[in-house]
Amino acid sequence: MQFGDKIIYEIYIKSFQDSNGDGIGDIPGITSRLDYIKELGADYIWITPFFVSPLKDNGYDISDYYNINPVFGTLSDLDVLIFEADKRGIGIILDMVFNHTSTEHEWFQKALQGDPRYMEYYFFRDKPTNWDSKFGNSAWEYVPELDKYYLHLFDKTQADLNWTNEEVRDELKKVILYWKNKGVKGFRFDVVNLISKPETFEDDEAGDGRRFYTDGKNVHKYLKELVAETGIEEYLTVGEMSSTDLPNCIGYSRKENRELSMVFHFQHLKVDYRNGNKWELMKPDMEQLKKLIMEWQNGMQEGNGWDSMFWCNHDQPRAVSRFGDDGKYWKESAKLLATVLYLMRGTPCIYQGEELGQPNAYFTDIHQYRDVESINYYHILLQERKTKEEVLQILAERSRDNGRTPMCWNGSKYSGFSTVEPWLPCRCRIPEANAEEERADETSVFQYYKSLLQLRKQYPSLSKGRITFIYEEYKNVIAYERTYGKETKTVICNLSGENVEVLLKGSLGNILLHNMEELCIDGEWLVLRPYEAIVCGEEVFGK
Numbered sequence: 161m162q163f164g165d166k167i168i169y170e171i172y173i174k175s176f177q178d179s180n181g182d183g184i185g186d187i188p189g190i191t192s193r194l195d196y197i198k199e200l201g202a203d204y205i206w207i208t209p210f211f212v213s214p215l216k217d218n219g220y221d222i223s224d225y226y227n228i229n230p231v232f233g234t235l236s237d238l239d240v241l242i243f244e245a246d247k248r249g250i251g252i253i254l255d256m257v258f259n260h261t262s263t264e265h266e267w268f269q270k271a272l273q274g275d276p277r278y279m280e281y282y283f284f285r286d287k288p289t290n291w292d293s294k295f296g297n298s299a300w301e302y303v304p305e306l307d308k309y310y311l312h313l314f315d316k317t318q319a320d321l322n323w324t325n326e327e328v329r330d331e332l333k334k335v336i337l338y339w340k341n342k343g344v345k346g347f348r349f350d351v352v353n354l355i356s357k358p359e360t361f362e363d364d365e366a367g368d369g370r371r372f373y374t375d376g377k378n379v380h381k382y383l384k385e386l387v388a389e390t391g392i393e394e395y396l397t398v399g400e401m402s403s404t405d406l407p408n409c410i411g412y413s414r415k416e417n418r419e420l421s422m423v424f425h426f427q428h429l430k431v432d433y434r435n436g437n438k439w440e441l442m443k444p445d446m447e448q449l450k451k452l453i454m455e456w457q458n459g460m461q462e463g464n465g466w467d468s469m470f471w472c473n474h475d476q477p478r479a480v481s482r483f484g485d486d487g488k489y490w491k492e493s494a495k496l497l498a499t500v501l502y503l504m505r506g507t508p509c510i511y512q513g514e515e516l517g518q519p520n521a522y523f524t525d526i527h528q529y530r531d532v533e534s535i536n537y538y539h540i541l542l543q544e545r546k547t548k549e550e551v552l553q554i555l556a557e558r559s560r561d562n563g564r565t566p567m568c569w570n571g572s573k574y575s576g577f578s579t580v581e582p583w584l585p586c587r588c589r590i591p592e593a594n595a596e597e598e599r600a601d602e603t604s605v606f607q608y609y610k611s612l613l614q615l616r617k618q619y620p621s622l623s624k625g626r627i628t629f630i631y632e633e634y635k636n637v638i639a640y641e642r643t644y645g646k647e648t649k650t651v652i653c654n655l656s657g658e659n660v661e662v663l664l665k666g667s668l669g670n671i672l673l674h675n676m677e678e679l680c681i682d683g684e685w686l687v688l689r690p691y692e693a694i695v696c697g698e699e700v701f702g703k
């Protein structure tokens with residue numbers, strides 16, 4: 161609840177703003193755009209990792225936790241950013257990648273030389289298990305010099321750290337203390353529910369291995385220890401939870417447990433995976449989406465957990481392309497999606513460009529991709545005997561690069577992001593979807609986001625009230641009431657491209673926000689048009 165009226169804005173540093181003409185976003189670039197972020201209404205900025213790294217996974221492969229990759233700037237650039245952000249009431253959240261390090265990290269390099277102390281920092285084993293890496297192929301890599309295999313749940317250049325080793329845990333606490341002292345206000349913990357591995361490694365006869373390390377035995381204990389010993393209980397801390405479940409997420413985020421202040425989980429973003437497989441295309445199952453959202457909202461409320469609510473991030477294709485309609489109803493559906501999630505119980509996290517209604521990049525050529533996961537899967541899917549056209553079609557929908565193209569600041573050649581060809585091609589496919597034009601247009605997606613986030617801050621019901629779902633029986637409708645004391649606000653959303661008629665249970669009261677010009681009411685029936693979203697409620701005076 162502490163963060164119920166706060167808004168997080170996620171910046172993918174490589175693609176946000178280049179300040180020195182090398183085609184790569186950087187820290188001074190972020191500083192130069194603080195006023196924009198403030199105007200939107202954000203209180204915190206989560207910046208993806210900018211630490212020293214070979215950038216095989218764009219910074220999620222850290223080789224030095226204490227220094228900044230020169231391509232992104234310097235420590236003094238960061239000091240300036242923290243200072244300038246603070247002046248505007250914005251806190252900086254750093255991304256802590258503690259499940260693994262880059263294989264170029266000094267610890268791993270020493271381990272490779274056979275130093276037993278550092279071999280204990282990772283998982284070296286004589287025999288691999290049959291587990292899959294999340295980026296494709298085996299999760300174990302053979303090292304001929306040692307005649308051993310090491311565990312990597314992600315790319316083979318990202319070796320998993322051994323959290324059972326107290327020395328590793330102490331090293332990671334030092335990293336937090338170091339950045340905490342620089343004045344940052346929060347931490348995001350990358351795939352943090354994977355840190356507790358089993359005591360013995362065995363083959364998974366029924367799956368890819370994840371059941372052995374997801375929400376592992378000691379994960380809650382490790383988090384409690386990390387948080388207590390670094391004194392970050394009151395900070396904004398958000399854990400990224402991979403393939404998790406509701407009881408664990410309650411555990412991670414309920415205040416009494418002193419673990420994290422909130423969690424990111426992804427159940428709602430798998431409703432377009434055929435049989436749970438990201439690389440098999442399927443239209444989103446919107447009823448399933450609705451069911452999952454309700455289940456988690458209700459469950460987290462009952463268990464006193466706390467979510468960070470999000471549609472997009474740097475690992476996801478753009479929501480308006482997945483769950484909305486990035487053609488005919490582009491604007492309406494972009495606004496609808498914001499209304500669905502960001503007035504719910506939880507802290508909204510908006511990903512750069514989402515507030516402009518940015519659609520997918522839809523690349524058509526493998527050479528346009530940079531993402532290690534996409535490139536790995538391109539080869540894996542070809543080996544599975546899919547045609548090149550099929551594979552490109554899958555990547556166009558599913559690649560993480562869909563969300564990573566440079567920010568569309570204006571209509572110029574490199575979209576105001578850079579003065580040179582950027583590291584990943586610009587794809588501002590909807591001409592008016594850029595910050596300059598949307599800031600000037602009252603009807604834009606950007607203005608709608610701004611109003612919506614303001615509402616959230618203005619009304620205690622929306623920031624800290626109870627949530628109750630209503631009109632559940634209507635297909636494609638997701639609707640809820642938020643209540644706090646005498647105050648109630650109602651949100652009614654049509655998730656589909658068809659009209660839906662809803663028999664009203666009472667008066668709507670004042671319209672506080674609406675993505676269309678006027679309501680369409682027919683007697684006691686409210687006719688919801690494609691992707692219509694309504695926020696309403698009576699004004700209450702006094703308590």
Ligand code: GLC
Pocket residue numbers: 217220221257314350351400474475
């Ligand atoms: C998280 C990050 C993602 C990264 C992975 C491995 O899921 O968000 O970008 O590739 O962890 O660190």
Ligand code: CA
Pocket residue numbers: 178179180181182183184185186231
């Ligand atoms: Ca740069």
